[in-house]
Amino acid sequence: MTSIKAFLTATTVLAAATAVQAADLEVTHWWTSGGEAAAVAEFAKAFDATGNKWVDGAIAGGGNTARPIMISRITGGDPMGATQFNHGRQAEELVEAGLMRDLTDLAEQEGWRDIVKPASLLESCTLDGKIYCVPVNIHSWEWLWLSNKAFEDAGVPVPQNWDEFVAAAPALEKAGKVPLAVGGQPWQIHGVFRVLLISLAGADIYQKVYGEKDAEVAAGPEVAKIFKAADDARKMAAKSNVQDWNQATNLVITDQAGGQIMGDWAQGEFQVAGEVAGQDYTCLPALGVGQALETGGDAFYFPLLDDPEQAKAQEDLARVMLDPKVQVAFNLKKGSVPIRGDVDVNAANDCMKKGLTLLAEGQAVPSQEQLMSQDSINQINDLMAEFFSTPSMTAEEAQERFADIVGSAT
Amino acid sequence: MPQQRRPNQLFRNLHAKVAAIPMILTATIVFVGGTLWTVLYSFTSSGLLPRLNFVGLAQYERLWSTRRWLVSVENLAIFGVGKMVFALVIGFVLAALLDQKIRFENTFRTILLYPFALSFIVTGLVWQWILNPDFGVQSVVRGLGWESFSFDPLYNPDIVIYGILIAALWQTTGLVMCLMLAGLRGIDEDIWKAARVDGIPMWKTYLFIVIPMMRPVLITALVIIATAIVKVYDLVVAQTSGGPGIASEVPAKYVYDMMFSSQNLGQGFAASTMMLLSVLIVVIPWAYLEFGGRKRHG
Numbered sequence: 001m002t003s004i005k006a007f008l009t010a011t012t013v014l015a016a017a018t019a020v021q022a023a024d025l026e027v028t029h030w031w032t033s034g035g036e037a038a039a040v041a042e043f044a045k046a047f048d049a050t051g052n053k054w055v056d057g058a059i060a061g062g063g064n065t066a067r068p069i070m071i072s073r074i075t076g077g078d079p080m081g082a083t084q085f086n087h088g089r090q091a092e093e094l095v096e097a098g099l100m101r102d103l104t105d106l107a108e109q110e111g112w113r114d115i116v117k118p119a120s121l122l123e124s125c126t127l128d129g130k131i132y133c134v135p136v137n138i139h140s141w142e143w144l145w146l147s148n149k150a151f152e153d154a155g156v157p158v159p160q161n162w163d164e165f166v167a168a169a170p171a172l173e174k175a176g177k178v179p180l181a182v183g184g185q186p187w188q189i190h191g192v193f194r195v196l197l198i199s200l201a202g203a204d205i206y207q208k209v210y211g212e213k214d215a216e217v218a219a220g221p222e223v224a225k226i227f228k229a230a231d232d233a234r235k236m237a238a239k240s241n242v243q244d245w246n247q248a249t250n251l252v253i254t255d256q257a258g259g260q261i262m263g264d265w266a267q268g269e270f271q272v273a274g275e276v277a278g279q280d281y282t283c284l285p286a287l288g289v290g291q292a293l294e295t296g297g298d299a300f301y302f303p304l305l306d307d308p309e310q311a312k313a314q315e316d317l318a319r320v321m322l323d324p325k326v327q328v329a330f331n332l333k334k335g336s337v338p339i340r341g342d343v344d345v346n347a348a349n350d351c352m353k354k355g356l357t358l359l360a361e362g363q364a365v366p367s368q369e370q371l372m373s374q375d376s377i378n379q380i381n382d383l384m385a386e387f388f389s390t391p392s393m394t395a396e397e398a399q400e401r402f403a404d405i406v407g408s409a410t
Numbered sequence: 411m412p413q414q415r416r417p418n419q420l421f422r423n424l425h426a427k428v429a430a431i432p433m434i435l436t437a438t439i440v441f442v443g444g445t446l447w448t449v450l451y452s453f454t455s456s457g458l459l460p461r462l463n464f465v466g467l468a469q470y471e472r473l474w475s476t477r478r479w480l481v482s483v484e485n486l487a488i489f490g491v492g493k494m495v496f497a498l499v500i501g502f503v504l505a506a507l508l509d510q511k512i513r514f515e516n517t518f519r520t521i522l523l524y525p526f527a528l529s530f531i532v533t534g535l536v537w538q539w540i541l542n543p544d545f546g547v548q549s550v551v552r553g554l555g556w557e558s559f560s561f562d563p564l565y566n567p568d569i570v571i572y573g574i575l576i577a578a579l580w581q582t583t584g585l586v587m588c589l590m591l592a593g594l595r596g597i598d599e600d601i602w603k604a605a606r607v608d609g610i611p612m613w614k615t616y617l618f619i620v621i622p623m624m625r626p627v628l629i630t631a632l633v634i635i636a637t638a639i640v641k642v643y644d645l646v647v648a649q650t651s652g653g654p655g656i657a658s659e660v661p662a663k664y665v666y667d668m669m670f671s672s673q674n675l676g677q678g679f680a681a682s683t684m685m686l687l688s689v690l691i692v693v694i695p696w697a698y699l700e701f702g703g704r705k706r707h708g
Binding site for chain 2: 064067068071075090092093094097184185186241243373374375378379382383385386387388389390401408
């Protein structure tokens with residue numbers, strides 16, 4: 001129902017967009033929350049300054065609602081000027097079908113290969129040696145957010161790594177708190193598992209399982225340990241009755257829960273609530289033990305357009321999005337990390353600086369969206385959701401099915 | 411040469427037939443054509459875009475080895491049987507009670523029919539709140555002093571589908587009741603009088619005389635309920651989004667998620683073909699009995 005409404009809105013926006021002159025460019029995205037909209041406004045402002053006009057095509061309801069609408073518009077012969085996708089393989093088939101614009105010339109002219117860090121971001125935009133998208137930000141999943149007050153109430157020190165956190169769980173429960181807040185949506189539960197895998201088993205194992213789809217490694221002893229850890233996690237999360245990720249974050253903010261495993265976008269919620277890093281909450285990148293962070297994020301794709309003036313505007317937009325000043329302004333509002341290594345990020349807070357240090361040491365791994373098809377990711381989502389909601393399902397059984405999915409993954 | 415030829419059947423009511431051509435074309439091209447297209451592409455490995463690279467029955471093999479699909483089918487079976495039986499029984503009983511020449515019949519009828527005016531999304535959200543242990547029934551009963559009372563179907567994977575069934579029944583029963591009431595009003599008063607003269611008890615009159623006479627109404631209600639069962643989707647999305655875990659998934663949701671979220675059209679088409687097949691398995695024997703049988707008699 002909502003998607004139909006969003007589709008109608010999108011088509012209305014389009015009708016309005018096609019009625020005016022050529023240098024107007026419609027940009028579709030699914031950034032609709034307060035902070036996200038403010039970040040997008042930075043792009044729009046900078047783009048308008050080039051003499052073109054940004055026509056905002058925001059689609060409410062998140063990526064899973066927005067992507068089908070974007071795709072049906074592009075495949076239906078009704079393309080927008082530019083559109084957001086997550087880094088990776090979501091738009092792969094659209095590129096293969098020749099519906100997206102080849103940006104290789106522009107990239108060489110502007111030297112994108114030298115400025116985009118980590119290089120894997122641009123690689124995800126590349127198909128058969130040609131570049132098809134502009135990465136705009138880096139988000140990483142591997143963060144554990146802890147409520148200092150909750151641990152104080154439970155009479156235990158704030159943990160510095162995952163093992164200490166697990167050990168502190170009984171004390172938290174005795175104090176009437178949920179040790180680990182996990183939203184019930186499958187993608188969040190899969191996120192928890194992946195964070196455990198990358199942080200506790202290391203980047204190599206992650207690459208073998210998600211990158212090379214090695215079913216033997218997925219069924220092996222290293223991953224078995226992770227399923228044991230996930231078993232701990234589901235016991236700690238058994239009493240968390242929330243659905244959305246920000247509701248779970250809110251449990252940590254209000255000190256009803258000990259902690260949450262969630263990507264760096266959760267930081268924005270703490271900021272809005274007026275909490276201070278280190279004082280009210282503690283952040284542990286890579287669970288305090290790991291060395292690697294996933295580097296996913298968002299990228300913009302440019303559908304192939306016939307109108308030369310609009311094509312020119314597309315180039316302007318691509319340039320604007322990678323501009324150093326725009327990058328900083330956008331990412332500070334978005335709560336993400338700029339994709340250029342050469343920009344000044346002094347405004348970032350302590351937690352973000354910890355993350356930047358990890359990234360600077362070269363410990364960046366590609367995100368799941370870059371390695372796996374959405375189809376396989378959704379299959380693992382379903383498995384993890386079932387594992388967490390079915391106490392009778394053993395870790396061994398879950399691992400066996402996980403290995404099956406990895407073996408047939410694409 | 412005989413003067414009187416039988417008029418060609420094809421040209422009888424010619425105007426009516428010409429007028430029906432657009433609808434016939436729509437039905438053939440859009441419905442039948444679309445169906446065949448879907449079945450054809452369910453044998454391919456189409457991802458985000460439909461492509462004709464055939465992979466045989468691979469999509470069906472994957473479908474029937476996917477736990478989520480099996481859970482979906484099981485849920486639909488429980489939901490379907492439950493909804494069919496309870497909607498008909500409760501609907502009929504309510505209609506029979508309303509038919510006792512009670513006061514304020516119009517008011518009661520309106521109240522009972524009202525839920526049907528709400529969309530499944532609204533129904534789902536309302537019942538999500540009512541069944542939420544922290545705000546709904548459980549908290550009210552606990553507030554009355556019964557501290558150990560526990561009623562949280564939407565958070566228990568074993569019974570979550572019944573929580574959805576309750577909401578669906580609340581929404582549909584009013585409509586079934588109205589249909590049944592119309593059917594009851596269509597029964598001739600004289601039949602009741604004759605039954606009373608013969609001293610047949612009321613419940614027996616209902617069961618053995620009135621219900622068999624209401625066959626057309628029953629079939630209408632059956633078809634309306636059956637289509638609502640097969641396409642159940644929005645109610646689940648609003649109430650549980652398929653959770654906890656995958657415990658309340660349904661086939662229609664599997665199809666949607668495969669086609670639009672997982673970007674795997676082939677798998678989605680295979681699942682929708684299975685849904686079509688299950689409908690055909692029910693409809694064909696019924697249509698044969700209903701229409702094929704009558705010709706022999708008539």
